[in-house]
Amino acid sequence: MQIFHRSFKGHIVLTYILFSFITVFSASFLFTLFNRLYTQRIHNEMSSVAAIISQNVDNFFDNPEGNLQEIEQKIDLYPDGGAILDNYIGNILEIIPSFENIFYMNSHGIVENIWPKNDDFIGADLSLQTFYVNSKKKGDVYWSDSFISYQSGLPTIALSTKTDNGVVAAFFKLSELNKFVNIKLNFNEEFIAILESRGEVIARTERLNGDPTVNLGYMNTFKSAKQGQFGTGVEYYKGTKGLVNVNPVPKSGFYVLVFRSYKHLVGELEKLYFIYLGILLCIVIFWGGMNIYLVSKSFKPLDNLIDKMQLATKGIYEQVQLATYDEFNILNDNFGQMVKKIEQREVDLQQSVKEKETLLRELYHRTKNNMQVISSLMMLYNGRYDSAEVTELLMKLRSKIESISLVHHKLYESENLTNVNLGEYIRDVIDPLVYGMSYDHGHLTYTVDMSGVYVLVDYAVPMGLVINELIINSLKYAFPEGRDGHILITGSIDYTNKRLKIFYRDNGVGFPEGQAIEASFNMGLTIVHNLVEEQLAGYIRFPSSKGFCCEIVFPLTSYSVRI
Incomplete structure (x- = not known):
């Protein structure tokens, strides 16, 4: 028994074995006893009564x-x-x-x-x-x-x-036939009846005399008896729950049905069942108390270790007291060594994170600068050509490069190196386009409603290009002859389905009436369509409305955070 005195496992195993054995043995013994004595007795009594009446009717x-x-x-x-x-x-x-x-x-x-x-x-x-x-x-x-x-x-x-x-x-x-079933029963709700094959009662005790015609064919026990499966089942008659036994009368094809009160028949069994529950409860309480005492004594060192571990998660490291059991002393030593390694690991990780953040910011900064160099070169080349078509092409390319550069600029300045505020980003993309490009339109305003929408850079870059193309398309075609206009862009995240919905609309002239939208696609809308469906794995549709309108939906599950 020395192992159970010094071993934490020994105490737990001994307590579990004793408690489980006594509980299972008591429950099995009492349940088996009750089930055999009372269930069999009830079935035999009802079967015997039904069989005797069946034989008497057959002889009659x-x-x-x-x-x-x-x-x-x-x-x-x-x-x-x-x-x-x-x-x-x-x-x-x-x-x-x-x-x-x-x-x-x-x-x-x-x-x-x-x-x-x-x-x-x-x-x-x-x-x-x-x-x-x-x-x-x-x-x-x-x-x-x-x-x-x-x-x-x-x-x-x-x-x-x-x-x-x-x-x-x-x-x-x-x-x-009534003389065969006029047997005095113990309770008013009980009765005996002779049924023909459809379930119609043809002879009955006084319990059923108040009803001129009674059909008990709905009872499952009767249906089973017609199929040759005889036994005792639980049925209801006018709201009264009862035990039913059915026995055939071979010569006539009739059946004898005995309906006994479930409440009264199992009353004695229920009393014994509650006694059984009481005994079992006492056993459970006693052994439960013993188990609580032993476990609390055994787990006191473990509680102390847990407290120290919780402090360690806050960066407070303390020594654990020696325990009574050998296993806990080994655990305490391992915990102390683990804490020292964690402290050193934390220092290393913090240093590594700082180095990666510095490198990533430098990467964003250099990418932005490179994009700016490309944009500046395109602006210089733009001044060398007198062709309006070439100038427009270079301006469009430059706006796309500026939108990509803008993403890296925002990440460089942000504390969050992976997510971009999409609403702010789109505003910064729109501003130079609306107020810097010379198209034949009047006073133009815009609204961006994307509060709290943050996306990874993998989504922000193609989305910036999409908005860039849509804005240029509106500036170029939506407001001819110096018309004033307004552009509305809204966005929201469907967290249930993990997807982003973008809605773009201007109040311009829209597509020509009667012409299919696909037939009106220019290069810009073709780029938008390809970006949405191929790079963002989403879809774009064009609801009918005044002006130009499109809805873009794409999943937010194609990319994941990598740092």
């Missing part, structure tokens, strides 16, 4: 079925009727009061005789009745679905069988 139907077959034999002996047949059937009706009527129909389904005698039905056509049609096809006794008797107004079924020259049918009063 032996006599009516046999009597009907005897009547069929007598009718075959006396097909024309007569006193002998009438007396024989009359005796059967006295012996079996559950027979309401007995009909004899010829091969065409016409009633030729009825007992007790009732001339109102002689000559009636029953050829379309289900029991008649099925009896003509089958050789044995056919049991029909239940229906309401036109004489008694009570649930009735027809037992029918084929004779030599027709069909004989006996209407059986289902009220006789």
Whole structure:
């Protein structure tokens, strides 16, 4: 046990094993006990009741079925009727009061005789009745679905069988079956019922007597029983939750359904379950308390180490106290060595960052100067040519170079060496174009609304070229004959989809009416289209409006911060 006294791991492992073993063993034992004792008992009781009633009903139907077959034999002996047949059937009706009527129909389904005698039905056509049609096809006794008797107004079924020259049918009063289900149950919400194949209740306990017709075919347990899967399930009847067991009555095709109160049946189980929960809770509290005590004692050195580590993140480095456990002393020594290395690493990294920032600023500065040299040379060459076309071309090229130079100038002056304020950058691109290039327009103003939009230099350079081309296009074509004008540029970042939307519009003359936009593309718009779709991997569209209007959308996922 020395390892558990000195080892932090030993304390944790021992506590975990003890707590887990007791909890799992207790839970498994109690749950298994409750489940076996009560679930099986409830299922067996309900299955036994349903099976006994099913057997009694099956035995009860032996006599009516046999009597009907005897009547069929007598009718075959006396097909024309007569006193002998009438007396024989009359005796059967006295012996079996559950027979309401007995009909004899010829091969065409016409009633030729009825007992007790009732001339109102002689000559009636029953050829379309289900029991008649099925009896003509089958050789044995056919049991029909239940229906309401036109004489008694009570649930009735027809037992029918084929004779030599027709069909004989006996209407059986289902009220006789009530004696099999009139079992006194413990609670008012419980009941026993006999169902025919559609789920209609044909015999019931007093619980269901308030309803003239009841159909329980919706219950899943009944549906499963019809498919040969018998068992106990949970069902609802008029909002009452209950346990249901269904058992078949083979000869008639009926089913016995037992509905017991879920609340009362599991009440005893629930009490024991709560006792189980109480015991388990006590175990958990006891062993939890023991675990907290042991873990708190074990983790005290670790808490001290964590405090020192938090101070180290703020640049405050202190020695860690010696711990009781060997593992923590090793950890403390390693932590001290790690702190010394971190301090030295921080110094090295800070020096490295300063050197890279200096180099990057120098790179931006030299790039800007080189661009300025190129721009100055182009301005000098511009003075040597008298051609307006050459002068315009050199001015356009110079404006593009100036826009690229401007990005590096802003990065050189900014504390942030990777991101550019796109709104400020675009304003600086527009100013020399609007107020420095001589085109035939009147007073021209512009608005740039891009508050808080910062992008990487990889996006800023092509975007500056795009704006440059759009501004030149507006200055050249949108405001002829000295017209005043206004240019609006807005931009926003869609952070959900990680993309930038730029909207550009002037209030100039726009594209010629009736002409496709693509047909009006000049060199400048072609450059814009290629920059947006190829370099920025976005798209550009031209909504219909007064003046020239375009919308540019491109993703902000093509490039990432590299420093």
